[in-house]
Structures are given as C-alpha cells and as structure tokens.
Amino acid sequence: MRYLLRRLALFVVALLVISLVVFLALRVLPGDIATIMAGLNASPERVAALRDQLGLDRPLSEQYGSWIAGLLHGDLGTTMLTGQSVAAVVATRARITFPLIILGLLVALAIGIPLGCAAVLARKARTRAFFQVLAVIGGAVPALWGGLLLILLFAKGSGILPILPATGFPRTGWHTPGQALLALVLPALTVGIIVGASIMRYTRSALQSVASTGTIEMAMACGMTRTDAVLRVGLRLAMPQLVSVVGLTFAEMVTGVMVIENLFALPGIGSGLVDDLGHRDLVAVQGELFLLAAFFLVIGLLVDLTHRALDPRLGANDD
C-alpha cells in the first residue's frame, strides 16, 4: 500500500513536470508563436487576433495556469484547422490507433511467445540457429516494406490472394464493425510480424536467463518434462520481464505505427500528430504531446504495479 501511494505520488509529480516541459517547449521555439501559427504571409491584424485569442500576451505563468485548469476539466484547447476540440479529435484518432495497436500486439504475442519458447526448447543446434535467424530477419524488416509486401500478397485489387482491403478506414467507423475490423487486418499483421520478432527475441532471452538459474532443473527433478518446466515454470518466472517489454512496446506503438497508418491511409494518432505539426497547429500539438506523455506514464505505472504483483521478492525490498 505504501509503495502504491509512493508510486502514485511520483506519477502526479512526473505528470506535472511533463506538462511544464510540453508547455515551455512550444514557447521557447525561436520566433513568435502567433506568427508561426498564422503563417508567414498572414497580416499583422490576423497575427494580433491570434495572439489575443491564444492569450499569448499574458504572462507565461498565467498561460500555464489556465492551460492546466483546462486540462483538469478535460479541455485541451481547440484546433486551429477545424475549430473542433483537441480532445474530440484525439478521441476520434484513438478509435483507429488503439484497435490497431491492440490487434497488432495480439498478433505479435501470438507469434513471439510460442516461437521464443520453441527456440529455447529446440534440442538441435540447427533448429535453434533457424529460430535465431528468423528473429533477426523479422526484426530487420522495415515496416514500410513489410506492409507493402502484405499489400502485394493480400490486398483487394492488387494482391495475389485479394481478400483484404488495403487502404482507408470506413467513413462509418466502428458503426460498421465488420468493415472497420477488416480495414485493420493488414496493418495489424504488418505491426504484429515486426513487433512479434522482437517479442520472440525477448521471450527467448528471458527464458534462457531463467533456465540458467537452476529453477528449471529443479522443476524437472521434481517430475516435470523439460517442455512442462520451461512452459509452466520458466514462462511464469520470465513473466515480469515480458510484461515490462510488452507494456513499453505497447506505449511505443502509439506513435510507432505512424508509418503503417500513413501506408494504409488510416487517420490515427501518429499520422495526425505529423499533420498537425505540418499545419503548425501548435494548440493541438501541445495537447496531443501531453496526452501521449501521460499515456506513457500510465503504462509505466501499470507495468511497475504488475511487475510487483508477479514477483513477490520485490515486495520484500520495497516496503
């Protein structure tokens, strides 16, 4: 309990520091922020109006205070492009990105964990070498190339086995869940194969480090087969390490799938952030960066708490 409170307090402090960094980062940029946002050809009246609208002539502390107050009420500001609330725009994009990364991660886990276990269980040196090469190849494939390859293989209209839509997300969104899901299959497979190779390497290395401690031998000496000992004891012991890797991979994927979102024309968070930067919509960028950082912190907190719940030895050291 003490640990939880300490960790939550740390989370709040980190969140405040991040809000300050995000806020200041966009204000210490060279040049006048209102001029940047209005564009170089904007009239001085337009720049002045924008400065007034954003409250840029107020002291920094006041600007920060009102931004934080807005955040506490779920108000991240209004985008300059469409006039929509930033929170609503991010929520719309998240409905594409999060299903994509969750599906991608499920594919990655379904590929990476069994192959990682198989690599450790392989009795022949040649089989072990094969798994090693597989992991290296999987990790070395650029996302763009992997996606294009899948499009060539499976995309409707161009693929050898044209069974899946290649680009776009239905306008109806998740109101037509079948279509929405189909639109995410190829991108999720692309993400899953690449991330799966990395999960495979982590699984193999975590299991090997557990196996070298003698716990696997002990479980076998009690009456387990080698396969049982690796899968039932080894995997459980490696779980804290794997949870950390999967958690951080999940967090990184939010922006990491940007290339995939662009390739498959999916208006997700990563590609949206790049668009907003391109349009110099700094209010939106500020809100999005803060949300992304907060998301990383939440995942970090969850990983820490799960790690602790999975390994009773940590409790003895921390309390």
Add this chain to the structure above:
Amino acid sequence: MAVVTDRLGIAIAGRQIVKDVHLEIHDGQRVGLIGSSGSGKSMIARAMMGLLPPGTDVSGTIDLNGEQVVGMRDADLAALRGAAVGMVFQNPGISLNPLLTVGQQIALPLRLHYALSREELGQRVRAMMTRAGLPEELIDRRPHQLSGGQQQRVGIACALVASPRLIIADEPTTALDSLTQRQIVDLLVSLVDEAGASMLFITHDFSVLAHATQYCYVLDAGRIVEHGATAALLESPASETGERLVMAAQQLTLHRGKGDDDGRA
C-alpha cells in the same frame, strides 16, 4: 534402488567430459563420487536424472533398477524423476522456485506423481517438513525469506517427499557455512537411512564424504581413477588425485575428527 553405469561417456559440443565410467550403487548403499571442480561429477548426476542440456551426447548405459535411462524419452524420465530418483542441488537459493511457498515447493513432486486430496497433500508436506527440521510456521514463506540452511532443508524435503529409492545429492553443502554443512549432511544421511533409500553423494571434499558415504569413487578429468570403501580410501589413497583430495580434506581443520563416525560410513 540399484544403479549401474557402464562405459558411460558424456560429450558437449564434441568435447568429451566424462569417459568410460563404470559405477555401481547397491540397494540401501550410500556411495560417494569425489573429484575436483570440472572433473565431470555433476554431469554424471545429471545423466542419471536425464537433466543434461540439449545437445549433449551420452554413450554407454545407465541402468536404474532394470530401466535403461540413456535414450529414454523425456516423459518416461519425468515419471522417474521425483518419484523414483530425487535430487538435492548444490545451491537451493537459485534452484528453488522463488514464486512458490515452502509448502507449494515440497508439495510439487507429490502433485506431479500422485492424485492426493488437499488434506493428504497438506499432511504429507507437514510431516516431511517436520522430518527435515523445518518449523511449520515456515510453510507459507518463500525461499528469499529463509536462511541458506533452511533453503537446503527445503531442497532435501522436495527430494525425499515422494519417497524415491535413490537420492542424488550434488554438492549439497558447498553453498553453506561449515556448521550448517554438518547439520545438512547429518540430516541427509539420517533421512536416507530412515527411508532405506540409496544415495549418490557428490562432493569435492573428502571430509564430508567420509561422514556421508560407505563407498566412493574418485573421478579425475572425467575418468574413475580409484574406488573402494570410503574409510580405506581416506586412510590410504592409491591414486594421485585421491591423495591430493585427502590431503586437502586433512588441511581443513574445521572438519578434522568429524569424519570418523564410520559406524555408518
């Protein structure tokens, strides 16, 4: 349980670790296997248990009460491990499962080999803890909450709880202080004798061996160089390796005079 290894050879990645080993353990006998570090002692123990790492080449035979261990399927070996042959490891701090409580740890061989009710399981575990000198209040503790001696007692309890007929103790006292070493050897010997089981005791320390075994084999660079009654071998070793190991044991004053209760040895 009687065990006979004949022309046993073990090679890893083409390198011969154990060569042409003939070793016999008779029913109810406590046999020692002594040799310096890297001589291949633990490899022989692991070969008997079917615990050698993948990619290890084993030649020759290991006869466990009429069953041929070399070449046996892992599932058949698993049926023997824990039930017919128990093993005590060198460092329980790293071999015990850190996530299991003492009770769960000791219950594991019983769970894997027998369909016991919860009550029966609890009774057997508690009885084994008492025999191993573990207070009942430790039943819910995890390995990191125990001392080195207590951890090794848990290791011994795990090895003996399913009443195997052969115990293989692979340097079970190496990771312990000298006082605890003596207690652990005493415990192991008394439990093995009480159960009427056989034991292969592996060590590099003759003074411990003298106390724990009746007969012993001396291993050097993977070959048996000498064997005989432990007391006689300790008195007048015939091989250079044997002589070196005996001298080393005599220099360990902490053990001097303690290895003389050969009424059992």
